[in-house]
Amino acid sequence: MTARVITITSGKGGVGKTTGVANLGVSLALEGKRVVVLDADIGLRNLDVVMGLENRIVYDIVDVVEGNCRLQQALIRDKRVPQLYLLPAAQTRDKTAVSPDQMVDLCQELRHDRDIVLIDSPAGIEQGFRNAIAGADETVIITTPDVAAVRDADRIIGLIEAAEKGTPKLIVNRIKPKMVRRGDMLSTEDVIEILAIELLGVIPEDEKIIVSTNKGVPVTLDGQSRSGLAFRNIAKRILGEDVPFMIIDQEPSLLDRAMRLVGRR
Amino acid sequence: MVAGSTEDPSLLTSEIQSDHEPREALFVKRTIRSGQNVQYPGHVTIVGDVNPGAEVVASGDIIIWGKLRGTVHAGAQGDDTAMVCALLLEPTQLRIGNHIARSPEGGERDSNIPEIAHVDKRGIVVEPWNMIKQ
Numbered sequence A: 001m002t003a004r005v006i007t008i009t010s011g012k013g014g015v016g017k018t019t020g021v022a023n024l025g026v027s028l029a030l031e032g033k034r035v036v037v038l039d040a041d042i043g044l045r046n047l048d049v050v051m052g053l054e055n056r057i058v059y060d061i062v063d064v065v066e067g068n069c070r071l072q073q074a075l076i077r078d079k080r081v082p083q084l085y086l087l088p089a090a091q092t093r094d095k096t097a098v099s100p101d102q103m104v105d106l107c108q109e110l111r112h113d114r115d116i117v118l119i120d121s122p123a124g125i126e127q128g129f130r131n132a133i134a135g136a137d138e139t140v141i142i143t144t145p146d147v148a149a150v151r152d153a154d155r156i157i158g159l160i161e162a163a164e165k166g167t168p169k170l171i172v173n174r175i176k177p178k179m180v181r182r183g184d185m186l187s188t189e190d191v192i193e194i195l196a197i198e199l200l201g202v203i204p205e206d207e208k209i210i211v212s213t214n215k216g217v218p219v220t221l222d223g224q225s226r227s228g229l230a231f232r233n234i235a236k237r238i239l240g241e242d243v244p245f246m247i248i249d250q251e252p253s254l255l256d257r258a259m260r261l262v263g264r265r
Numbered sequence B: 001m002v003a004g005s006t007e008d009p010s011l012l013t014s015e016i017q018s019d020h021e022p023r024e025a026l027f028v029k030r031t032i033r034s035g036q037n038v039q040y041p042g043h044v045t046i047v048g049d050v051n052p053g054a055e056v057v058a059s060g061d062i063i064i065w066g067k068l069r070g071t072v073h074a075g076a077q078g079d080d081t082a083m084v085c086a087l088l089l090e091p092t093q094l095r096i097g098n099h100i101a102r103s104p105e106g107g108e109r110d111s112n113i114p115e116i117a118h119v120d121k122r123g124i125v126v127e128p129w130n131m132i133k134q
C-alpha cells in the first residue's frame, strides 16, 4: 500500500489551511486511515499548536531532510486517535531550508505503510508553496467567500495546473448563512461559478473552531459541532464516499421568506 | 499579413474574409485564470472563462465563448475596428484600439444575452449580439 499525498493550499493567508489539515487529519484517522499530517510552513509553524502537540516536538522536517535524525524519530503520534502522526515544520529556519526535490523524496518516504499524507502549505505563491505541492498527487484549495481570497485561489489553481498537478478540488470555509442570505457575502455557488472546480465541501463559520484552535483540540475531536461534522463529511468524500452536502447557505427557507413578507426580520 | 493556411483558400473562406485583412487566429480551450495572460498578434478565440485578474491582448478581435470578467484589449496595435464579444460581458476593463472602458461600479448588469463591444462615434459601446446590424 502506498499513500495518497494531498496538499491543502490557498494563496491568501489565514483562510483555514492549518485548521483544515488538522481537522481532516483527525477525520481521516477516525475513518480508520493511517495518516501523516506534514507542516510545510517552515518558519511559521502552526500545525503542532493547533493540534496541541507542540510540547512533544524534538526533531522537525528540516532535521529529517538534513539527515540529523531518521524520519521515524521526527514523527509525533497523536494519541487521541488511532494512526495519526505529525511531522512538524522547523520554526527557526525558512522556506529555503528545503528544496522541492527534497520534498518529493520526503513524500516518497512517507508514503510507505500509510494511506494519506496531508500537507499544510504556507500562503503565497513562492518557494514555500512550490515545496508544498512538489510531492503532491492531489491538491485541495481552501478559500473564504470573499473576493480577494477567491482571486488568490484562482491564481493558485492556474499555477497548480501549470505545474501539471491536475485540477484541485475546493473547500469553502467560514460561510455565514445569514450574510449570504442578505446578499452581503459570496455564496458557495458564486465561488464555484468563478473557480469552476469540483466542490469537496463547505465549512460554516463556527466559534468553536477558534476556541478549539486555542486549546489545541481540533474541533472534530469534540463531538457534535456543525463544523466538525462538515470536516468528517469532507474526509469521507476524499475517500470516495458519496456524502450529501450539508445545507448551509442555500436559498432562504419558506419560513424565512414568510417572515420577511410580514416584515419581522 | 498572410493567411494561416498554405492550401488554396476555398471559395467560402475567401468570401467570408473578403472584407477583412486575412489574419491568423489563436484558439484557446481553457479557463484563463487570475495572473495568466494570453497575447497574440491576430484574433483570439477562447472557449472558457476569462476570470478577474486575467488578461487577453490581441491585435485583432477577441471572441470568448464563456464569461469575460478579466481585462481584454482588442485591436491592441491601434485598430479601432476590432471587437470583443462574450457570452457574459462583464470585464474589469475593456480596451479596443485606443479606447478604454471600465465596468460600472458594483455593476452586475445581469445580462443573459451574449454581447458585443465595439467602437463607434461615442467610443466603446456594448450591444446585445442580436442588435448588431451588419
Ligand SMILES: Nc1ncnc2c1ncn2[C@@H]1O[C@H](COP(=O)(O)OP(=O)(O)OP(=O)(O)O)[C@@H](O)[C@H]1O
Pocket (backbone or CB within 6 Å): A010, A012, A013, A014, A015, A016, A017, A018, A019, A020, A041, A046, A121, A122, A123, A173, A174, A175, A203, A204, A205, A206, A207, A209, A210, A213, A227
Ligand atoms: N470555519 C471557521 N470558523 C471560525 N474561525 C475559523 C474557521 N476557520 C478558521 N478559523 C480561524 O481563522 C484563523 C486562521 O486559520 P488558519 O490558521 O487555519 O489559517 P491558515 O490558512 O493556515 O493561515 P496561514 O496562511 O497564516 O497559515 C484561526 O484563528 C482559526 O481559528
Ligand SMILES: [Mg+2]
Pocket (backbone or CB within 6 Å): A017, A018, A019, A041, A046, A120, A121
Ligand atoms: Mg497555516
